[in-house]
Amino acid sequence: VFWRCLNRLRAGQERQGGQQGGSAQRSRSTETAEGEDELEEVLVSEQKLVTYLNCFVLHKNPRIGDEGVETHIKAMVNLWETQTLQGRNSFPHPRDGALIKAFTKALRTGRSALAAAKLDDAWKHSLRDGYDPDEHNKISKWYLGQAVADAQGSWARARFDFLMQHAIMGRSEDLRNAKLSSLYLHSSRPQASKAVVVSIKHSKTNTEARREFGIAARHKNEDVCPIGAMVFYFFDRFHVKKESFPDFSSRAAWYDIQLLVDEDERGGVTWSDQAKILRKAFEELNISSSKLTHTMRGAAARHAHEAGCSESSIRIHGRWTASGDQLIERYLTGIAVQPVRALSGFSISGGDHYLPRTLLDPPNDLARKLWPQVDEAETAVRARQAAGGEKDEAALAFLEMMRWLRLVLLQDAALLSTTYPSLPIWSMEPFTSTEFHAFRSALTTTISGTPHPLEVTVTEIIPRLGHALADLRSSVAETTEAFKQAISTQQAENDRLRLSFETAIATLSSSIERHDRADEARAMTQQVIMSSITALASASSSLESPHTSQHEQQQQTIQLLVRLLSNSTVSPALSGPPVSAATVPAASALSSPLSGSQSLELTGITPTSSSPSSPAVLSSSAAALTGPAPISSLVPPTTPLVPPATAPCPSLPAAPVLLPRTILCLAATVKTVNELAREWYEGRDGYMGICARLLAKDEGLASKGAAARKQICRWRRVIAVLEELVAQRGWRRPEAVAAIDHHLKHEKYGLRTLADQHLAKDETRLAWVQALLPPSSSSVSGS
Missing domain, CATH: 1.10.443.20 (Centromere DNA-binding protein complex CBF3 subunit, domain 2)
Incomplete structure (x- = not known):
């Protein structure tokens, strides 16, 4: 109705303005009058909805609430839906537009500002709004x-x-x-x-x-x-x-x-x-x-x-x-x-x-x-x-x-x-x-x-509760007594177990102590035997005799003794009573000359886990093995190595004990050919060289499995090239070592790359050796 009245007012204004235009204007007025029925049809749109709310609803009731405004909007939306279903309204949904949203938001904001300006009661819209x-x-x-x-x-x-x-x-x-x-x-x-x-x-x-x-x-x-x-x-x-x-x-x-x-x-x-x-x-x-x-x-x-x-x-x-x-x-x-x-x-x-x-x-x-x-x-x-x-x-x-x-x-x-x-x-x-x-x-x-049912229930329940509480007290007392007895029994059992553990610990401590004393005595015996072998090796190297098969057999026997003793277990703590000569019969036997038909029988030495002996003994033994001195004319020394059985043997100083080193432990410290040659031929820090340990079939080198064996294979390739330069090219070992290290430093790679990429195959190894030689040497060798 609002929009129909508004349309009629607009049509009347147009007719009044058209009266001054002559017959043309009169015909236009006639057309307007004929189309008056069309003006009666009002199609809902967003703009018309906002105008209706602002000029009619709010003008009629300025204090209308949000619910009242929403009711008018719903009515207009229902009319729009009806017109849309009839196919007479092509306007978009009136509620989805930005204009109606801005209008309702401004309406709420303005109402809040008006309430603040009028100092309305702040109690409204609080938690106590309404009644309790x-x-x-x-x-x-x-x-x-x-x-x-x-x-x-x-x-x-x-x-x-x-x-x-x-x-x-x-x-x-x-x-x-x-x-x-x-x-x-x-x-x-x-x-x-x-x-x-x-x-x-x-x-x-x-x-x-x-x-x-x-x-x-x-x-x-x-x-x-x-x-x-x-x-x-x-x-x-x-x-x-x-x-x-x-x-x-x-x-x-x-x-x-x-x-x-x-x-x-x-x-x-x-x-x-x-x-x-x-x-x-x-x-x-x-x-x-x-x-x-x-x-x-x-x-x-x-x-x-x-x-x-x-x-x-x-x-x-x-x-x-x-x-x-x-x-x-x-x-x-x-x-x-x-x-x-x-x-x-x-x-x-x-x-x-x-x-x-x-x-x-x-x-x-x-x-x-x-x-x-x-x-x-x-x-x-x-x-x-x-x-x-x-x-x-x-x-x-x-x-x-x-x-x-x-x-x-x-x-x-x-x-x-x-x-x-x-x-x-x-x-x-x-x-x-x-x-x-x-x-x-x-x-x-x-x-x-009539009493309240809850009072009746309580009156009936109280006697039952009394009986239930009495039964509960009796049950609690019985449970407490049984619990005390169980605690006493458990305490006695705990005391018995504690006494058993203390007895077992004392027995174990005594056994460990006896085992330690036996290990100390065994270590003293091994030291005496090593001293005897060292003296024997020194005496053998000081004599001059022709290189015979008997001499070779004696040398192999001494090498066997050194390897067996190097693999023996030496206790870390060498403290205890002095060892007499009677406790080591093998010492006197080793002081006599060795014949080719004799077989050296070591008694009292039981090889166990690999553990090196003293550095002094191993170094002297290695020196004796490398020298070609015969031992056919070996005689016992004038001064006995072991005092008589009647005289007590003074306690020997404790020698430093070295743990066995595997090939992977050595690989962590070997970075150059110079270090490798030293470890291979001479050894270091009191240890035998790798070559000697390989000849003695020392299983401790390859104790880490495939990785250790592969590392030994790499070093063998490097040593083979080194020996080839010394034997075939006429270089001295220090010169060959220095030349290889200089070449590796210049090419910026290490021993592993050298062994795996350059020395693994014959053609790459030959090419690498040719690159190492000076131009003059390589040309001569090529011719």
Whole structure:
């Protein structure tokens, strides 16, 4: 309508401006008039939507909230969708544009700035926005107080509206749009606890008629019970206000009856009707809230959360679940027990549901005075269904609920009539009857004389707890005694094991000590034998004799002795009693001349793991092996090497003990040909040369396996080239070593590269040797 009026104003302005243009202008005015019907069609666009909100909605109500603006936007979007489906609107979606987003953002920002400029109450939108449980009770009592002062007002309806919306976390339209046919009774299991369910098919977020439910149970406190408020509202509606009881002859006769009705028009209430009374209650009770009819939804959610309800259960109870959830819509039906318990004043875990006012049911004759049409209507509906007529399960459910509400009204009235004796309804039947007074007296007497079930349970449990505690003490005493005995037994076992370990450790220490003394004696014996062999080798080298086969055999024998002794185990600590000559018989045997037919038999020497002897002994033995001196004329020395058995042998100085070195250990220190030649021919640091160890078949060199054998192979290639230069080229060994080292330094590679890449094959080795020789030598050799 706004845009049609605006279009007409624009068309009128164009017609007035065209009157000065003669016949042409008149014809143009005629065309405009003919196209006036086309101006009536308004196509929704984003720009028109913003103009409508700014010039019409805000101009009409400058203080409209975000929800109101969003409602107008949704209406325009629905119109755009209808026009688009009809193929008459080609404009883009009005909500997706930047203009509408900027407008709504500016609207919220401006409203916040306006509130700050006007110094609005900062208490709003805080954590305490709305009402707490105590204020919830005050609001309900305020409605009862207003009913006392004004009997003709709609206080019963307003109280029911407030308490029921709080119980179901409802919006204002949830009850405003509800029908009587939307109500029915639900009973929980396994303990029977009845609750009233409101079917909500349409709401602000439910535009697709999803199945949603609001559920409320009787409150522990009758002052704030939503079911009691509903039954008092029904009594006010059908008894006090004399509204006709619903006609259940057909579905059409009662399905459209509203749950909340206006007293004057007997039609549905409006938002203003709800807000007017609620605003007055908040003002008189000094309750600050940023919302009005939506306050109950947020306050109930906070109360349930403070009571310990889970977020998911609050979402289900308050119908905040997303659309399309098949589990909730079709199977769980949107009912959560925890919020129902919490908003009824009970623990969310259950087990404490107890209503003292339900201890006694009113007599049937007294109950039938309330809505006497219930029994007749139920009989008629069942008879119609039995005769094959229209089936109406909703009518039977509503009548069942009304029959139960009779008991609720009488039970709550028995207590409220004492608390609020000035309410006008107590002057009406059936509350003025003797049956009601008798029932009220009996109920109050029963309540006062009946202990709480928790007290009964505690009274019964205490003796049982006493017996259980006595049994527990006896069991604990027996367990403690058995535990002490087990500890004593374990302590004795530990002492026995400790004594056994100490004895074993002492025996082991003694054995190790004896073994050490035996090793020291063996080391002394080996030293004496090495001294004898050294003296023998020295004497053999000082004699001159022809080189005979006997001499070669003696030399081999001495070499064998050196190798065997070098492989013997020498103890690191050479301390102990002095060794006499009698303990080493082999020394005297070695001092006599050796003949070719004699075989040297070493007794008392047991080769074990490889361990070198003293450096002095090994060096002298190596010198004796390299010299060609004969030993055929060897005679014993004039001074005996070993003193007589009667004279004690002085203790020998401790010689340094060297660990065996493998080829890989040597490779870590050998970097040049000079170092390799020294290790190969002479040895170093008291060790024999590699050549001598190879001749003696020393297995310690290649103890690291394939890597050691490969390293020996590399060094053999280098030594072979060195010996070739000495034997065939006439070079001296130092000159050949220096030449090879100079060449390696100039070419910038080491021994490994030389052996693997240049000396591994004959052709590469020959080429490398030719490159090493001077030009003159290589030309001569080539010719």
